[in-house]
Amino acid sequence: MAVNVIAIDGPAASGKSTIAGLVAERLGVPYINTGNMYRAVTFYAIQQGLNLAACSEEKLSPVLEHIKLDYVKAASGQYEIKLNGEFPGAEIRSPEVVSLVSLVAALPNVRTWLIDKQREFARLGRIVMEGRDIGTVIFPDAQYKFFLTATPEERARRRLAQDGEAPDGATVESVAKAIAERDLLDSTRKTAPLKKADDAILIDTSGMSIEQVIEHILRYIK
Numbered sequence: 156m157a158v159n160v161i162a163i164d165g166p167a168a169s170g171k172s173t174i175a176g177l178v179a180e181r182l183g184v185p186y187i188n189t190g191n192m193y194r195a196v197t198f199y200a201i202q203q204g205l206n207l208a209a210c211s212e213e214k215l216s217p218v219l220e221h222i223k224l225d226y227v228k229a230a231s232g233q234y235e236i237k238l239n240g241e242f243p244g245a246e247i248r249s250p251e252v253v254s255l256v257s258l259v260a261a262l263p264n265v266r267t268w269l270i271d272k273q274r275e276f277a278r279l280g281r282i283v284m285e286g287r288d289i290g291t292v293i294f295p296d297a298q299y300k301f302f303l304t305a306t307p308e309e310r311a312r313r314r315l316a317q318d319g320e321a322p323d324g325a326t327v328e329s330v331a332k333a334i335a336e337r338d339l340l341d342s343t344r345k346t347a348p349l350k351k352a353d354d355a356i357l358i359d360t361s362g363m364s365i366e367q368v369i370e371h372i373l374r375y376i377k
């Protein structure tokens with residue numbers, strides 16, 4: 156039987172987080188952003204002084220032993236990530252974290268460490284879970300699977316419009332380049348690469364409004 160999960164995957168800055176959050180809100184179900192887990196691990200490793208440009212499973216494994224990740228219901232009513240007991244806030248969206256997260260997310264031991272935590276959310280009943288490998292690896296038997304994309308230029312424009320995500324002085328061209336680098340790392344890694352599940356519904360959101368994408372998704376969901 157299919158698991159009661161709405162999986163939303165796609166490349167960087169394709170609008171997944173906005174869409175997944177709003178779809179969950181309309182349906183009145185929890186929304187789980189798995190990218191924040193990889194970002195939290197990366198942020199913590201940076202704080203510990205690790206040189207992540209040359210990261211490895213060996214370097215990360217003692218770090219994982221000291222990390223406690225929880226998702227708790229915040230004042231907003233939504234589930235938010237806690238890193239060692241505290242809400243990390245905007246720090247996990249800093250340009251430094253963004254530039255290193257795909258290197259950390261490529262490590263098999265980091266992914267294995269997160270798989271059980273991600274699958275545990277199925278106990279909440281229907282959820283919307285967003286990431287890169289939800290429909291392929293975490294919940295291959297999810298009831299609904301969507302894969303969101305948009306042209307690189309559109310994604311760069313969206314990312315630039317988001318506060319704090321792009322470094323000072325960034326341009327559409329520089330952001331598009333950084334996004335392309337992250338997509339390349341995410342889609343070519345050996346473990347759980349970014350990939351559309353064969354049975355996922357592909358939505359190219361270029362030129363679509365947020366409301367149009369949400370309505371498109373909700374039409375499929377019973």
Ligand code: CDP
Binds near residue numbers: 166168257287
């Ligand atoms: O918001 P944006 O699409 O830019 O990124 P995110 O969803 O917060 O994910 C940040 C990074 O975490 C991605 O570039 C991937 O390297 C990694 N990630 C992953 O490997 N698997 C997931 N399920 C979610 C994120």
